[in-house]
Amino acid sequence: MVISNTAMTGDSPLELTSSYAEMTYQRVGSGVQEPRAGQLRAAPQRKDSKIMIVDDDDLIVRCMCKQLEQFGHQQFVTTTSGQEAVELAVKEQPDVVLLDIMMPDVDGLQILRTLRVTPATRFTPVLILTAATDSETKQEALKLGATDFLGKPVDASELGLRVRNLVVVKAHYDQLQDYKVGLESEVARKDEQLVASRLEADQRYRAGKAEIAVEVLHNVGNALNSVNVSATMLQRILQQSHVGSLEKAVRLLYSNLNDPVTFFTQDERGKLLPEYLIELSAAFVAERHAFTHEIETLQKHVEHIRTVVTTQQRYAGAAGLVERVKLDELMDDSLRLSSFSGTESDTEIVKEYAELPDLLLDRQRLLQVFVNLIKNAEDSMQSAKRTNRRLVLKTWEEDEQQLYIEVADNGMGIQASDLQSIFAHGYTTKSDGNGFGLHSCANLLAELGGTIQAFSDGVNQGAAFRVELPYAVAE
Incomplete structure (x- = not known):
């Protein structure tokens, strides 16, 4: 060799x-x-x-x-x-x-x-x-x-x-x-990216579903607290009822039925009984009003629970399904599943919905986005400690090409330096935040061919989040 x-x-x-x-x-x-x-x-x-x-x-x-x-x-x-x-x-x-x-x-x-x-x-x-x-x-x-x-x-x-x-x-x-x-290396890398993307999408979907579930539980919990308050009030009304006094008056009258004239003209108790019955009647009327009010309140809270659960069930299907959607109903459902749907909300809600035809949208994913944005608006206004809270929901389209949905509040606002990084994973200004919500919203919208932007004039000036989606009319 x-x-x-x-x-x-x-x-x-x-x-x-x-x-x-x-x-x-x-x-x-x-x-x-x-x-x-x-x-x-x-x-x-x-x-x-x-x-x-x-x-x-x-x-x-x-x-x-x-x-x-x-x-x-x-x-x-x-x-x-x-x-x-x-x-x-x-x-x-x-x-x-x-x-x-x-x-x-x-x-x-x-x-x-x-x-x-x-x-x-x-x-x-x-x-x-x-x-x-x-x-x-x-x-x-x-x-x-x-x-x-x-x-x-x-x-x-x-x-x-x-x-x-x-x-x-x-x-x-x-x-x-x-x-x-x-090529094999590139295919393997793309496969890994695809698997990672699918995993991240699944995590976002599950996180979104969990967040909605938390909102539903929170909402139902508030309603159940109100139901408990109403039930307690009803119990108190019954305990303090004047029925017992009426029973005593009836027994007194019954014992003098043999000589009622003498009882009402000479007996001091008989002389006072007509006026007492008039006062007792007024007390019963007040009791009836209070009882009716608490029953109506109780019915309202029970109906709210039924509505929230029904709405959640309607959105319990798998994500990724594009279907015929009425956008104003989707926005109202988002409100209903958020804290703003509570009967005791002190927030002014302004709805500026454009008259739009039925659209082809992914109802499930968009619900996650809008519930998240509305919840963020609520947190922002609570942090600002405003007494005149105001939430504005607005929808419109441009040239039958693009669809816009905006959620605006008069809460804490956003610093100019944060407007670009606010959608990054892990970014948060909340002490108990995880920086996942807005990042998840941005990713979900990207999968739907859409985008999201944040607008604010600064701290304590409120903020608006604008979603842009392809305008697709349902035939």
């Missing part, structure tokens, strides 16, 4: 240029130009390409090395043993293998067969050197995967040209392999 790096001597009289797939070698003086731009892997210069020669005649091996040196090749791996040829090829990874068929220890065709079933050399170009001229030998070699043929005795110019072409072929194969590896 001989592995050599020979010095290139003299100038080659031959300029070789291949335009095949942007592979160019130009021998100029004693140097070799770099390959043209635009390739994944730089094509090897002839001095860098590794040529392996397998021939049992050492003289022929040395002659071919000298001949290829004249074409700029400097790296050679040679062996006169067929038995070590495959192992050497696997170890050295040549760009081209020159293989003699007539080998004394191992037939050249057997070496070729082994090279082609060995993964490391499966696509290495093999130039068959043979003195045989019969077509049967050539056909057998081609079936086994021979790349090219060259007859013996070898012509130096033809040897240089054929080796040059095979080096180019190998370089293209290496480029394709690089491209394949790059």
